[in-house]
Amino acid sequence: MPLNEHTDQQRTILVGAGAFARELIEWSLDGALEDGRAFTAFLDSSPAALDGFGYRLDYLGAIDDFIPREGDRLVMAIGDPAAKARLGGLLKARGARFARLVHPSATVARSALLGEGVVICPQAVVSSHARVGDLVAINALSGVGHDVVLGACSTLSCHVDLTGRVEVGEGCFFGSGARVLPKVAIGAGARIGAGATVMRNVPANAVMYAMPAKKL
Numbered sequence: 001m002p003l004n005e006h007t008d009q010q011r012t013i014l015v016g017a018g019a020f021a022r023e024l025i026e027w028s029l030d031g032a033l034e035d036g037r038a039f040t041a042f043l044d045s046s047p048a049a050l051d052g053f054g055y056r057l058d059y060l061g062a063i064d065d066f067i068p069r070e071g072d073r074l075v076m077a078i079g080d081p082a083a084k085a086r087l088g089g090l091l092k093a094r095g096a097r098f099a100r101l102v103h104p105s106a107t108v109a110r111s112a113l114l115g116e117g118v119v120i121c122p123q124a125v126v127s128s129h130a131r132v133g134d135l136v137a138i139n140a141l142s143g144v145g146h147d148v149v150l151g152a153c154s155t156l157s158c159h160v161d162l163t164g165r166v167e168v169g170e171g172c173f174f175g176s177g178a179r180v181l182p183k184v185a186i187g188a189g190a191r192i193g194a195g196a197t198v199m200r201n202v203p204a205n206a207v208m209y210a211m212p213a214k215k216l
Contacts, residue, residue, distance in 0.1 A: 010037065010040070010071055011040050011041055011069070011071065011072045011073070012033065012037040012038060012039050012040050012041075012072075012073050012074075012075065012099060013039070013040070013041045013042060013043060013060060013072060013073070013074045013075070014039055014041070014042040014043065014057070014074075014075055014077045015042075015043050015063055015074050015075065015076050015077055015078060015087060015088075015091070016042075016043065016044060016063065016076070016077040016078040017042045017043075017044035017046070017049035017050050017077065018044075018049070018077070018078075020077050020078070020079050020137075021042065021049075021050075021077035022050070022053060022055070023121070024039075024075060024077050024101060024119065025039055025055055025057075027101060027103050027121060027122065028101065030103060030104055030105075031104055032101045032102055032103045032104065033075070033099060033100075033101050034099050034100045034101070034102070035073075035099070037073060037099065039055075039057055039075070040057060040058060041057050041058035041059070041060045042057050042058075042059060042060065042077075043060050043061060043062065043063045043066050044059075044062070044063070045062050045063070047059040063087050063090075063091075064087075064090065066091065066094075067094055068091065068094055068095055068096040068097075072096065072097070073097055073098070073099035074091060074096050074097065074098050074099065074117070075098065075099055075101055075117065075119065076088060076098060076117055076119065076135050076137070079137060079155045079157075079173075080155070080173070081153045081154055081155055081170075081171035081172060081173050081189070082171060082189075084135050084137075084153040084155070084171075085135075085152070085153040085170070085171055088117070088134070088135045088153065097116070098116045098117025098134070098135065099117065100114060100116070100117060100118050100119070100120075101118075101119045101120070102114075102118070102119075102120045103120060103121055103122045103123075103124070105122045105123050106120045106121070106122065106123065106124045106125070106126070106138075107124075107125045107126070108120065108125075108126045109126060109127050109128040109129070109130065111128045111129045112126045112127065112128065112129065112130045112131070112132065112144075113130070113131045113132065114126070114132050115132055115133045115134035115135070115136065115152060116134045116135070117134055117135045118132050118133075118134070118135070118136050118137075118138070119136070119137040119138065120138045121137075121138060121139045121140040121142075121158075122140045122141070123140055123141050124138045124139070124140060124141065124142045124143070124144075125142075125143045125144065126138065126144045127143070127144060127145050127146040127148070127164075128146045128147070129146060129147050130144045130145070130146065130147065130148040130149075130150065131148070131149050131150065132144065132150045133150060133151050133152030133153070133154070133170065134152045134153070135152055135153045136150055136151075136152065136153065136154050136155070136156075137154075137155045137156065138156045138160075139155075139156055139157050139158045139160070140158045140159075141158050141159050142156045142157070142158060142159060142160040142161070142162075143160070143161050143162065144156075144162050145161075145162055145163045145164040145165070145166065145182075146164045146165070147164055147165045148162050148164070148165065148166045148167070148168070149166075149167045149168065150162065150168045151168050151169045151170035151171065151172060151188060152170045152171070153170055153171045154168055154169075154170065154171060154172040154173070154174075155172075155173050155174070156174045157173075157174055157175050157176040157177075157178070157194070158176045158177075159176055159177045160174045160175075160176070160177070160178050160179070161178075161179040161180070162174075162179075162180050163179070163180060163181055163182045164182045164183070165182055165183045166180045166181075166182065166183070166184055166185075166186070167184075167185040167186065168180075168185075168186045169185075169186060169187050169188030169189065169190070169204060170188045170189070171188055171189045172186055172187075172188065172189065172190045172191070172192070173190075173191045173192065174192045175191075175192060175193045175194030175195070175196070176194045176195070177194055177195045178192045178193065178194060178195065178196045178197075178198070179196075179197050179198070180192070180197075180198040181197070181198065181199050184198055184199065184200065184201055184202070185201045185202070186198070186201075186202045187201075187202055187203045187204030187205065187206065188204045188205070189204050189205040190202045190203070190204065190205060190206045190207070190208065191206075191207045191208070192208050193207070193208060193209030193210055194210070195210040196208050196209055196210040197210065
């Protein structure tokens, strides 16, 4: 189904229209959306958010004002965990249902459990018996190891490595290249900076960063 051809009963709607949304549109063209859907519309504070990029999607207004209809499926295109939690909760309270987006090049173990609205980008891996919460985003080339518990509304940037039996609370953010050693627990709301290696448990809402690069 072309991006600009759809029925009112099958709207598939991007929540947010920033750079991450544009990536998800591209992945949808590879068949990443469940049920064979294609994006038909978007929600954003700016009706011009996708102007100039060649995407012909209907504008349905601001996220906070949106009232879903029966048959709508939404995809969260916002990376910030706090914003995802707030807006996802608001929309779900109004009856919204979120679709999964899993790129065909991603590997998801049959024993893994994926929550509602999970986004898994190209060449990511979700390993055996991992549990991924609602509205989690796993960006390209990231790995979720065996028996990992990944809390709702968390976001993994590219090249993140959560090794075996890591436990991540809700609403956590991992910068590009971050890695967490086996059996480490990350508290809810924590932010792990790009390139950081986490070897010990991290309390809730902590901010952890690696040392900055130095000139040799």
